Amino acid sequence: MKKTILSALIIITLCSSGLISNQTNILIIGDSISIGYTPFVQEYFKGKAVVAHNPGNAQHTGTGLEKIDEWLGDKDWDIVQFNWGLWDLAYRHSDAKAYGNRDKINGKVTFTVDEYAANLDSLVTLIKSKTDAKLIFVTTSYVPEEEAGRFSSDPEKYNAAAMAVMKKHDVGINDIYKKSVKIHKKYGIGSNDVHYSPAGYKKLGEAISRLLEKEIKAIH
Template identity: 75%
Template structure:
């Protein structure tokens, strides 16, 4: 191959690279449950979209209010998916021995349902001021009976409040609570732990991916 043909081929390659359609960006903001299923979502969207999780654990809505601008950054997001809840409804006591000082008998709740709703309202307003992305809220997942710092009935109460806030702001809702309840019973770590085994996270990830894919169409 002579130099002119080689140069022409390289020019075409550079042009194709320069004008290549950029993949849409999806940001997932959430707690350890979302950290667990995000790798499966990333795998699902390979070649179709770039999926990023906020650094570390998004914890409760108070942490979200402090860090949301940092997590959104200046990136152009196609979709921003977010969830808070498990940390908000957790009861903690300084002397409690379970991890995270969880104690639903002697502890104090992180945020009441009313405080949680108010924080979510502020968060959605803040997110909308920073990005034109489609917003997706994912409901709080199942809490088993023997969890040390959380009541099993609370996710539904907090989800009801959250759904009301999301409807007010026209935010898309992926309500995974009932599915998470079924998945946890078969693939949860245990009756005292809100987390899942690998298979459980994979199944949650499939639900998340399916919902997000519809929003990209």
């Protein structure tokens, strides 16, 4: 009995000192959309989970392949959530006037659907070799019709290819595409911009947080 009480006191002391923590460590890897909603996810899990985002913009899957080791680092992550897509399906031309040289008429796509799927396959394999964390893929969000460098129909094509890769590797999927369409219609910056107002990012953050909360409960 005395040993049991002593062990319990030691655990309580370690937890209170921060040497043992029951907080979940979550890494979010993604583009500017994820950068926009991450603060709302951090606020949602304040005191319950530590939520980090990779430094800067994860851009496209090519950037991911170059930097994934750096982003994962040596931290013991419980959940790694990731998304690529909006940069992969973007068309760019060196002479284009739109920000980022976007031009879906004269430009060249960053990665085709097949190239995107192959890159994702490599990325998932790399991530799994580096961490035992629960992996979650977030689908690409809505592209409005007047966007300069992206076709509105492409996210669904790229998402279908991505989900096939995730199912192959038994990676969890948070399919936010349909939600993002509704959110963008009300809270999007404009009909030519993939980004959202703060209220829109908050709505996206809620959709992200709800699934993460289920995963945290499953882990613990």
